[in-house]
Each structure stands twice: as structure tokens, then as C-alpha cells.
Amino acid sequence: MKEKILTMLRESPEPLSGEEISRRLQVSRVAIWKQIGQLKESGTEIEAGPKGYRLLSLPEVPFPWLFGERSSRMHYYPEVDSTMNRATALAREGCPAYTVVVADRQTTGRGRLQRLWQSEEGGLYFSLILRPSLVPREAPVVNFAVALALVETLAECCGIAAQVKWPNDVLVDDCKIAGILSQLEIEADQIAFVNVGIGLNLNNRPEIADKPAVSALQLTGRRVNRALLLADFLDRFERQMAVFSRSAIIAGWKAKTVTLGRRVKIVTIRDSCEGLAVDMDEDGGLILEMADGSHHTVFYGDCFHSS
Ligand code: BTN
Numbered sequence: 001m002k003e004k005i006l007t008m009l010r011e012s013p014e015p016l017s018g019e020e021i022s023r024r025l026q027v028s029r030v031a032i033w034k035q036i037g038q039l040k041e042s043g044t045e046i047e048a049g050p051k052g053y054r055l056l057s058l059p060e061v062p063f064p065w066l067f068g069e070r071s072s073r074m075h076y077y078p079e080v081d082s083t084m085n086r087a088t089a090l091a092r093e094g095c096p097a098y099t100v101v102v103a104d105r106q107t108t109g110r111g112r113l114q115r116l117w118q119s120e121e122g123g124l125y126f127s128l129i130l131r132p133s134l135v136p137r138e139a140p141v142v143n144f145a146v147a148l149a150l151v152e153t154l155a156e157c158c159g160i161a162a163q164v165k166w167p168n169d170v171l172v173d174d175c176k177i178a179g180i181l182s183q184l185e186i187e188a189d190q191i192a193f194v195n196v197g198i199g200l201n202l203n204n205r206p207e208i209a210d211k212p213a214v215s216a217l218q219l220t221g222r223r224v225n226r227a228l229l230l231a232d233f234l235d236r237f238e239r240q241m242a243v244f245s246r247s248a249i250i251a252g253w254k255a256k257t258v259t260l261g262r263r264v265k266i267v268t269i270r271d272s273c274e275g276l277a278v279d280m281d282e283d284g285g286l287i288l289e290m291a292d293g294s295h296h297t298v299f300y301g302d303c304f305h306s307s
Pocket of ligand 1: 112179180200
């Protein structure tokens with residue numbers, strides 16, 4: 001009921017009386033009064049004046065009831081080990097596509113290449129369960145779509161001009177503001193699900209570990225409403241996936257990347273190689289021009305820019 005009350009208050013230019021809300025929802029005024037009390041307790045600012053209730057601000061904690069029609073697919077935790085673990089369990093149980101697991105903190109947040117992802121209060125940590133109709137080879141394009149939607153969301157919600165780095169980083173002036181980790185499960189040669197985990201430095205102050213990192217708060221000096229930013233991202237990403245075009249995603253990614261045209265070193269657990277990043281192919285492989293002029297495509301690894 002909370003999301004319905006919030007939707008009404010958000011859409012109403014005038015204060016709404018308890019009587020009017022109870023009439024529209026067909027529940028008692030006492031029930032409305034209780035729900036309003038709970039909304040206030042969880043950080044929603046609602047002014048109760050002589051003409052009724054007026055919404056002043058929404059909480060920044062991503063409570064499911066803030067997400068309207070999406071609320072039944074939102075799973076919020078103040079703290080988890082890793083949102084990826086919950087997402088895997090939900091996906092295997094058959095949850096619908098676009099189910100989201102979001103947490104305020106993670107005790108063992110996972111990064112790419114078996115690193116730990118710092119997950120202190122203030123950041124946004126979530127996993128998105130997707131069931132795209134793609135063959136497994138095409139799955140990486142989903143990560144590029146996520147990176148692009150993140151860049152657009154940061155521009156729209158924070159006025160931050162971010163760029164993308166192959167394979168899955170979102171950077172501002174060479175400092176990492178977001179990381180993406182994905183996990184693919186295949187059944188009978190088809191994608192059963194892709195879980196995309198996103199860690200976004202918003203109101204936290206990330207420590208510089210192996211690579212420089214930065215948060216929206218450090219860049220702008222302003223705190224961001226994490227719940228509103230997440231809703232903006234999910235709307236944007238779902239719209240993009242509804243008109244899914246691999247070539248458009250790859251072209252959009254190339255327009256926003258800092259990797260192409262740079263000399264790079266790609267390091268994997270097994271080996272490394274260096275070359276000039278000249279292009280990205282339609283499956284997301286990075287095409288390197290090697291010292292002898294030959295072309296070599298890499299599909300995963302850590303990418304270091306050297307010029
Ligand atoms: C990277 O190394 O750049 C990827 C970082 C991905 C971190 C996110 S936070 C939400 C989700 N849960 C995790 O444990 N990891 C991902």
C-alpha cells in the first residue's frame with residue numbers, strides 16, 4: 001500500500017487529505033494514518049497540514065516500496081555478504097527477469113578477477129537478474145549496455161561526465177566510479193540467466209586500493225539519493241533492452257570509451273599482452289594491433305592504459 005500512497009502524493013499538486021486517500025484505496029483512515037507513520041519513520045518527509053498530506057522528500061535507502069510497479073521484484077537488505085549470492089539463489093529459483101537485489105553494505109563484496117569490492121555505507125550495491133534471448137557468445141554485450149546506462153544515469157542524476165573503459169569500468173578522469181561484474185549460467189546451450197552486479201561509488205569515500213577510485217560525493221560535494229538514482233538507472237536500462245540492438249550498444253560504447261586509440265596491457269590470471277587498442281568487435285572482444293602489425297582479439301582480462 002505504501003507505494004500506492006507515495007504515487008498519489010507524488011502525482012498530486014495539492015495536499016491530499018487522509019479521507020481522500022482512504023476513499024481512493026478503499027481502506028480505513030486509520031490504516032492510512034499507520035502507513036503514513038511508517039513512511040515517515042523510514043525517512044520519507046511528509047508534511048501534515050490542514051488541507052492534508054504533502055510529500056516533501058523521499059528516503060535515500062532503496063526500500064522496495066519506493067519503486068512503484070517494480071516493487072515486487074526489488075529485494076532490499078541493509079547488509080548482505082554479496083548481492084551476487086542472493087541473486088544467484090533467486091535466479092535459480094526462477095525469479096522473473098529484472099529482479100534486483102540491493103544492499104546498503106556488503107561484507108564480502110566481489111570484484112572482477114577475484115578481488116574484493118569495498119562496500120561501505122553510502123555506495124550503491126546491486127545485482128540485476130536478466131534473462132536475455134541471446135546465445136552465450138553474445139552475453140558480454142549486456143555488460144556494455146549496463147555501462148552505457150550507468151554513464152547516462154550519472155550525467156542525468158549527478159551532472160557527472162563519466163566514460164567507459166574496456167571491459168567493464170566506468171571512470172571519471174581515470175578514477176573508477178563504478179564497476180560491473182557479471183555471472184552467466186547456461187542450460188542446454190541457452191542463457192538461463194545473466195546476473196549483473198554493479199557497485200557504484202555515490203556517497204561513500206572509496207579508499208584507493210590497486211587503482212584510483214572516486215565517488216559522486218567527492219566529485220560534486222553533494223549527496224545523491226541512491227533510491228532515485230537506482231530507479232532512474234533501472235528505467236533507462238529496461239527501455240534500452242526493450243529496443244535491444246547489439247550494433248547500437250557497441251556503437252554507443254565506442255562513443256564513450258577511453259580505451260580505443262590507447263596503448264594497453266591486458267593481464268589475465270594466466271598471461272598478459274600489450275598492443276594498441278584499435279577497435280571492439282561485435283561480441284565485445286577488444287582488437288589489439290601488436291608490435292608486428294598483426295591483430296589480436298582479447299575477450300577478458302584486466303586492462304591497463306599506458307598512453
Ligand atoms: C569490478 O571489479 O570492477 C566489479 C565490481 C562489482 C561490484 C558489485 S557490488 C554489487 C555486486 N555484488 C558484488 O559482490 N559485486 C557486485
